[in-house]
Amino acid sequence: MTQIYDLPGHQIRRLHQISVAVFAAQTRAAGFDLTPVQYAALASLRDHPGIDQATLAGLIAYDRVTIGGVVSRLEARGYLQRKVRDGDRRARSLTLTERGESLLATIQPAVRATQDQLMAGLAPDERDAFMRLLAKLTEAGNHLSRAPFEGGEA
C-alpha cells in the first residue's frame, strides 16, 4: 500500500525541514537573522565577486527567479551591491559590501554548529558514508532539477 514513511522523498523532505529549522535556531542564537539561501548566496559571492544573478543561481543551484528575490532582500539589508555590468546592460554585477563580508566572518561558528547538530545522530564513519551517498545522488539527479548546479569544479 506504500506507506509514505518508506518513500525516500518523504524522509528527504523531513531532513531538509529539520536542517532549515536548525540553521534558523543556530544563527538566531548567535544573534543573526539569515536564512540558508541567503547564507549560500553571500558565501558564494565572497568566492566569486562580480558575478551576475544567473551565474550565482547556477553556483548554488537555485532558481533564477528565487535568487532575484533573495538578492533584492540582501541588497535592501545592505549586505551586497547590485550594479549594471559594463559591456552587458542586461546583467547585474553582484558584490559583497563591508557589512556582508563582516557578517560572513562572524556567522561562521553558527554555520558549523548547524552541521554538527544536524549530523549528531550518526557516528563519524556513518556521516562520511551518508555524505558520500548524498553527493552521489545529487550529482546523478542534477539534470532533473529546474535549478541544476552549473559551475565547473565544485
Place this chain on the structure above:
Amino acid sequence: MTQIYDLPGHQIRRLHQISVAVFAAQTRAAGFDLTPVQYAALASLRDHPGIDQATLAGLIAYDRVTIGGVVSRLEARGYLQRKVRDGDRRARSLTLTERGESLLATIQPAVRATQDQLMAGLAPDERDAFMRLLAKLTEAGNHLSRAPFEGGEA
C-alpha cells in the same frame, strides 16, 4: 573557508529540490496535478480516515498552518471532505471522497516511478544504506523541527 558544497544542509536541500521536481514531472506525465504534500495528506488520510487537521499534520510532519492551506485546496478540488466533528466543534474531521480514493489508486505507479528515478544514482545496496542512515537522521533530529512527526508506530 567552508565551501557551501561541503555542508550537509546544502546537499540535502538540493536532493529535496530534485525530489520535488521529479515528483512533479512524473505525476504530470501520468496526467495528474498533485504536489508531494498533497499526496502525503491524501495517502495518510486513506490510512486514518476521520482524523482532524492537527493529527494529520503530526502524521506527515508538517506545520499545522501549512496543512490548513493544503487541505483547503484539496477540498476545493473535491478530493476530501471537511466537517465539524461531533463532540468537539473546534476540530474538523477529514475524509477522502470517492474522487480522492480513486486518485490515490491511479497515481500509485507515478509515485513509485518517482522514487525509482530519485534513487537511480545508487546501487541497490547503497540505496538500503542511504535509507537507513536517512531514517536515523530524521529520527534523531525530529525534535528539532517545529513540525515533528507525531503518531506512534510508523
Place this chain on the structure above:
DNA sequence: CTCTATTGATATGTATACTGATGATTAGTA
C-alpha cells in the same frame, strides 16, 4: 460550577520555490 490553561483552526506577514510570460539587450547568422 467558574476560572484558567490548552487546543484546533485560522489570519497575517515574510521568505522560499517554480511555471509561464515578457521586456531589454546581446550574439549569431544570412
Place this chain on the structure above:
DNA sequence: TACTAATCATCAGTATACATATCAATAGAG
C-alpha cells in the same frame, strides 16, 4: 547589416513553509 535566436532579469500567479497572534471551544483545577 538586417533578422533571428539566445540570454538576463523581472512580473504574475500558485503552492509550500514558518513565526506570531487571535478566536472559538474544550478540559482541568479548585
